[in-house]
């Protein structure tokens with residue numbers, strides 16, 4: 547049985563780490579879009595793998611995740627509540643294991659994976675994505691743009 551959030555901080559953290567389309571993810575995608583990048587979202591790169599990166603460059607086979615500090619166990623902000631401790635430890639470990647499994651599956655299929663913590667500055671993440679796109683395109687950032695869909 548799912549325990550109730552044991553404190554206001556935990557409750558807020560849980561609410562702010564919904565699995566998709568958090569404010570941060572929208573801001574991140576907007577920033578990438580302003581940088582001229584075109585990409586997809588809410589797309590499963592691999593058939594049969596329940597994994598939807600926050601941003602997907604299908605042609606480049608580049609998958610990008612913004613990981614919530616709480617759910618994904620950020621080394622700085624990840625914490626394990628005292629109440630219902632064992633339940634939370636198992637729950638958070640499940641998330642970490644799934645992340646690792648997804649990274650491996652994507653890597654095995656020839657995809658590059660970039661992960662950012664939600665606490666990382668947005669512009670730093672955008673620069674890292676631009677650098678990776680540049681690298682994968684062999685140095686040409688202005689190559690014919692990726693497929694058009696964007697929120």
Ligand SMILES: [Zn+2]
Nearest residue numbers: 615620623665
């Ligand atoms: Zn963090």
